[in-house]
Amino acid sequence: MNSSAPSSRHDARPVLTLSHVSKSFGSLLVLDDVSFRVHRGETICLLGPSGSGKSTLLRCINWLERPDSGEIQLGGVRIGITTGGLVMTDRDLSRVRTRIGMVFQHFALWPHMTVLQNVMEAPVQVQKRPRAAVRDEAEALLAKVGLSDKQDVFPAKLSGGQKQRVGIARALAMRPELLLFDEPTSALDPELVGEVLAVMRELALDGMTMVVVTHEMAFAREAASRIVFLDRGRVVETATPNAFFTAPASDRARQFLLRYAGNDGRRVAGLEAGSPT
């Protein structure tokens, strides 16, 4: 229940490795020596209070933000810096980025393209895959996220939940080795959150490798293989969801759960009779 990926799969080389990643905006240290690994088929949920650096961390993984120091590897190959120690050219970065799918908080669909065009755009234009094959795959992906009937509609005509499902289909169309989710449900009306989480849960069960920044505690608890808890730019705690939500090791995690996790959080924090602190 707490993990969709059996641990036997973890012996293989990690899909993603972050070692000692730091990043400042001016004098503000946003990421402070962040390290963790993601193995094939894992769903990692990055939790933490607002401003803890979660989104910046996610954007550093595909170098939308350039980390100041540290190393990020995708499938054992360093991202952003060449073997010669130089910053990658746009071309090389582009090649790496096509292997990482990204889903954005405000959907980030391209407004001048229909739903189907949005999904087909990067595979055809960047990956140079044959249009007809991409089209078949894009239609299949839209069917998978339940939007077959919307493929010729412009994004502006969709609800937030539908937009985000298109965003997920668009990311999957790149056949990525890794999917990044940047608070995918934060901009949604509460009644639309469920449809997006359902798609994400299904992806986790399918064995997609995902890093998810979220405030949806129920989703994290149920779908994550591991929780990475960030506070003030540091990884404070890495744990299985079960351990994190029932017995967090740090005070900061306890305080965080108290604020964000509703009744679960209160129980964990020992505010209810009979629970250990």
Add this chain to the structure above:
Amino acid sequence: MIRDFLVVWRERGLLIDGLENTIVLSLVATTAALSLGALLCPMLMSARASARLAAAAFVDAMRCIPFLLFAYIVYYGLPSLGINLDNWRAGLAALTLYNTAYMAEILRGAWAAQPREPIDAGYAFGFTGLRHFRRIVLPPLLLSAAPVVGNQVIQIIKDSAFLTVIALPELTHAASSIQSRHYIPFAAFITAVLLYWMLCLTVEACVASIGRLAEARR
């Protein structure tokens, strides 16, 4: 008065030629200025200071010169630098360069107002450089900037009238020769005004139809 307009009617061949030339001038200048402006716009937004400052200097310089003066410089001034352009080439060059600055600035403003995320998404999905600009950034820019671009096209049509000073046989030039030949300034110029007005209405109709395209995507 009616007789004056009948004279204008008899000279309609001249006016129609002038109108055609005004249309050609405006169409070519609009296309060229919009294309060059679209190329200049990424420079205005560039992270590289040298590119940004050079582009901004050109835009500011153009915007601060009266168009009439600029046309004089291109036609009468450039020959002293060894660049001789006939009146058509000089007129088109002046109209195009001048409005390139405006188009670039219009697109820059529209770009700055675009939401950041879809542009980031372009990078995240592997788009780079010119392809990123052409596929991801520019189309929504053109849709959202259409009304302002349309306004500038009207400005181009009106500015093309100044080219009468370098003897370009456009609409104002035609009206002016009719009036000097027959001494009917009111009828000749009012007819020209009505024809300009017609052109501008056409531009506005085009903008409205682009607006409908944009609306479907907003």
